[in-house]
Amino acid sequence: MPDALSPVHAAFGQALRELRAERGMSREAFALAAGLNRGYYSGVERGVRNVSLTNIAKIADALELPASAVLARAETTRS
């Protein structure tokens, strides 16, 4: 498994894994709900994709959270 792009990307991916798991969704089901390619989304969770604002917004919508709350979770995860 390749290393994450940065600690920020690793923490963002870790937050997504947690938030998705709390919703009882598989990566596949979640990627479908967010309208993202399954392999791409898997890379976001692993921190190896430099996710854009467009895709951050899609992910936040699928989590039914504001994007700021997703980032805040990542900041907690990181510390």
Added chain:
Amino acid sequence: MPDALSPVHAAFGQALRELRAERGMSREAFALAAGLNRGYYSGVERGVRNVSLTNIAKIADALELPASAVLARAETTRS
């Protein structure tokens, strides 16, 4: 001036304009502080660049705010 990529991008750019202006910084000085190309950063403020997590983190660092707070400002701007 081209239209913003989406309301999310427009609101993010508007929030950056406000946060930067509150700090009394020009776009040029701010882009330099964030380590971003001046023309690229100008496009982010106009909402025409699909800014990545790497660059969101650089911008937040230059604003001395968590990325979540920058996104939260954009969510306020948007409503």
